[in-house]
Amino acid sequence: MAEPRIEVIIECTGHPAAGIRHALAAIRHGKHVVMVNVEADVLAGPLLAAKARAAGVVYSLAYGDQPALVCELVDTIRAMGLPIVAAGKGTKYLPTYHESTPATVWGHYGLTEEQARLGGMNPQMFNSFLDGTKSGIEMAAIANATGLAPPEDGLRFPPCATHDLPQVFAGAGGVVEVISSLERDGRQVVGDLRWGSMRSSRARPTTSAGASPNTACTPTLRPLRGAMAALPPDRAGARRLGRQRGAARRADRAAGGLARRRGQHRQARPGRGRGAGWRGRRHGLGQMHPRGAVARPRRPADRAGAWGAADPGGEARRDGGLGRCHL
Structure with missing residues (x-):
């Protein structure tokens, strides 16, 4: 607590007495406190907040809960x-949930004791959610x-x-x-x-004088x-179907990306000329030419700083940041 580089203490033990002790110690040392331990806050939150104000530090609940x-x-x-x-x-x-105990709680969740045990679920905790x-x-x-x-x-x-x-x-x-x-x-x-x-x-209130307010x-x-x-x-059901469709779309996109990386995504279209070549560059393929021929895919060695390509003479050159191959 006395470490000067520490400015904020996050208390998340879940133990009321320990949480209060930690918060008081942090306030004494001039540290801000973020109280994740809601059990401690319920027991002594207003008193801890008052002590923090007197010490010139912040006492706060944890955002997100x-x-x-x-x-x-x-x-x-x-x-x-x-x-x-x-x-x-x-x-x-439901009112009957008040009768639930840690020994009977799993039936309300549609689980067996074995399933809950394998999942590492705490029956006391889950019963507190229910009752x-x-x-x-x-x-x-x-x-x-x-x-x-x-x-x-x-x-x-x-x-x-x-x-x-x-x-x-x-x-x-x-x-x-x-x-x-x-x-x-x-x-x-x-x-x-x-x-x-x-x-x-x-x-x-938005009414005129003499009328009763809204x-x-x-x-x-x-x-x-x-x-x-x-x-x-x-x-x-619609939400579950949407998740399934989203997973299918992501799988399709992943398969399409693999095909693009292997140079199998597109074929040159006669008459499209530069447009086909531009799409080829966007998808990481070799330059596509008006005659329909597809140049080799770029190699990792060509990607140093700007896109590079080799001409017939073997001399590497750069052209506006995007390399072009000439047949």
Whole structure:
């Protein structure tokens, strides 16, 4: 910690007590702290932030995780002058998930214990994703960082589509919440927000004097890196098909590149003249000539600095950076 060349400490142990000790030590030594350890932040984040401010250093959540993304949305909307009604994220939730334990969790993921063991999966961790523990921790971190209030009776996990956010959170007074991608009977919510984060804000009043202001909520999506928010279930198959087609196109391009490198990609076209030759140069082939003959492919030795080529006399010359062979 006392090393003067170190300016920032990234705490990512995942252990609350150790994370708090490390953060306090870093602040004492004048180091900025990036807290990846959300468990430690939930336990003592506001106190650590206050100590960092007093010491003149920065205490911050790690950007890229859901709490930091939600905080970014909240800061952006507040900078616009709009009050925040609710902020949070989407997840897959049913009330029965609260009954899940590390011993029974793999059935909810469609895995056997052997498959999970071979994959190196931690049952305690995956159970926390399912039973609401992780969601509660992340919402507590957001509440600590933004000043938004947790719900008085705990997270409700209401089933909600993106287009229903204004109705579900109309009248909320600045809270954190998690919405479910499943109806209570297990049906998929069409237009769900699983894997995404959200915020709802109260619209800016635009009415004339004497009229009531517009108090409708407006939703905003922020997809996570590497994930897609608000993907209706009827499009899941289309997304998989798109990935398959993309892989096929990449394989075709790779095969075409191999053919070009072997000089098999194009044949000279009668009458095309210089145009055919120009395409030949672009694809790394030898010069193509108006008479339809194809010169030898360039050798690596010809690529020193500028494209070189050998003339019939064996004398190498350069011509405008692009070599030309003459028959």
